[in-house]
Amino acid sequence: MLISDLLSPEKIHLDVHSSSKKRLLELISEQLARHSEILGQREVFESLCARERLGSTGLGKGVAIPHGRVKGTDHVEVSFIRLNKPLAFDSVDGEPVDILFALAVPESCGEDHLKLLAQVAELFSDPALLAKLRTADSSGKLLQLLSSSKH
Numbered sequence: 001m002l003i004s005d006l007l008s009p010e011k012i013h014l015d016v017h018s019s020s021k022k023r024l025l026e027l028i029s030e031q032l033a034r035h036s037e038i039l040g041q042r043e044v045f046e047s048l049c050a051r052e053r054l055g056s057t058g059l060g061k062g063v064a065i066p067h068g069r070v071k072g073t074d075h076v077e078v079s080f081i082r083l084n085k086p087l088a089f090d091s092v093d094g095e096p097v098d099i100l101f102a103l104a105v106p107e108s109c110g111e112d113h114l115k116l117l118a119q120v121a122e123l124f125s126d127p128a129l130l131a132k133l134r135t136a137d138s139s140g141k142l143l144q145l146l147s148s149s150k151h
Helices: 020-034 041-054 111-123 127-135 139-148
Strands: 010-017 058-060 065-069 077-087 097-106
Touching: 010 020, 010 139, 020 041, 020 058, 020 077, 020 097, 041 065, 041 139, 065 111, 077 139, 097 127, 127 139
Parallel strands: 010 077, 065 097
Antiparallel strands: 077 097
């Protein structure tokens, strides 16, 4: 499963404003549910919050990968968010985040889900790519950067 297969320009949200981590998770839930006929916003939100209670999905270097398992679906929904202002996210390095790649995965999703998370984490560990993602001026350009990455 490739990130470029899951992501499309309408699933990329640039210059998003959020006043808190909770509100940001609500916005992410709205975005993930919007592109699915099956996912409910409330269920996605609760899943993301449950995962965050286990430990922050903030990886460091301004990146977070909020994700959760959702009942009743058999496919993965994703959303890329770039905030207009970094937000506290309880990241491992204590730094606020401005780049998020969110996932809602099937409850029964096992190894594929872990491989996808590892792929996303590896992709966002590249400082040069992060710099380009932070300055990309359109969702099309951002998608091109993510699709052409060698990770």
